Amino acid sequence: MLDLAILGLLHEQDMHGYEIRRRLRDELGLFANVSFGSLYPALSRLETSGAVTVTESGGPAGSTATIPFTGSLGGERAGLRARRAGSPRGTKRSRKEYRITDQGRALFDQLLDADEPAGTDDARSFGLRLAFARYLAPQARLGLLERRRVQLSRRLAADRARAADARLDVYTRSLVEHGTESTEHDIAWLDRLIEAERQNQNQKQSTSRTETRDPRDGDAVTATKGTNS
């Protein structure tokens, strides 16, 4: 999940580790929060595996490794961005600017597509993916949404089964019922997204493509209390 988040951010622009962390926290909020203790090792891993390249403090593009580190007073110019207070002087200091490679982009696509290992939180994982969905091909994006929908449908069925248990105390019952409502709410939202996505695709493909994709599917939120999954 961390790798995905990192690659997603680097998809947009080059960045150093500290900034990656800041943007993850400020922009993605709940869906990706991470500490340095896991971020930096992850960056190292990604570099080793060739998904990103690193240049020390804005060196010339093209040279990946081989950093001629000469102490803090180097005369080379500077970071291409990220200064504040307007001092145009060079060399902030030894930051490592990370840039995604083609291999990294391939890995990103693959991570977005694959189901992540079991320990991961579903909602977070999906949220993170959706936040980077703009980089996906339209049909892959639709797949992401639909896979999530299936997930939620299953959960809804489980929630309803749980709610049917008469022995629940008030608190657990309220919890389960609220959870059921939330899941229904999520599904309705997802359906809107899916619908918009399909219309968008149809519009762009004004060519025939006569595949009838009627939105009728197994389990609508509105009815059919049983027999899904």
Next chain:
Amino acid sequence: MLDLAILGLLHEQDMHGYEIRRRLRDELGLFANVSFGSLYPALSRLETSGAVTVTESGGPAGSTATIPFTGSLGGERAGLRARRAGSPRGTKRSRKEYRITDQGRALFDQLLDADEPAGTDDARSFGLRLAFARYLAPQARLGLLERRRVQLSRRLAADRARAADARLDVYTRSLVEHGTESTEHDIAWLDRLIEAERQNQNQKQSTSRTETRDPRDGDAVTATKGTNS
């Protein structure tokens, strides 16, 4: 979190590990799912620390082993294998029946009260606690709800700040907005719970003031510490 879940279940009745896992999965669903690989070590830990006691397979001092069924495999301490026969669908083999101790109950209260270490998922943690809220004293229960409300208020503020960012792409924006709505929904639900809780407390207090232990206060009703946005 696992310890809390285990102690919560054992609060109600004695149980063996396999059943604990089953109930956690079937009844708590999302809020507590666990594998044997973590459950059994956790039970061992709890036993070592004195929060639970364990008895091997079968009732205490019943000993009327009507069917010996020693079969083969004598040798080492076969005596512990005492089976209880005759009970319909009853106990089967050498299980370990766990029972919570007074110390365990104290630990349970403490775990419910304390904020759990940072890595934990808020929603799951709260859900698990609420599922066992019936074992809490009324004011502790109210505290649980109010702490959760503060948490959600903070999250709502953060979500709104995030939503104010104009640079978000469609997907991220939809995500953030949906998240905001969900949080609002959660807060409204919580408020209903809190309100019900307060009314219940007032009611009980006014109707039966001849309790064995007078809880000494009307306190929390007047608090109104809602200082969110």
Next chain:
DNA sequence: GTCATCATGTAAGCCGTTACATGATTGC
């Protein structure tokens, strides 16, 4: 000159997972 922030990293540990190993009981 000292403090907050920016910036990168390492070490230890927590809390969970899957995979593996073992064995009893029940149902067909």
Next chain:
DNA sequence: GCAATCATGTAACGGCTTACATGATGAC
């Protein structure tokens, strides 16, 4: 007899956390 389920455990590992260590830069 054999498979499914019940039942308990160990081993290896994964991903993330906090705490610690180090140092540069800019503001006051």
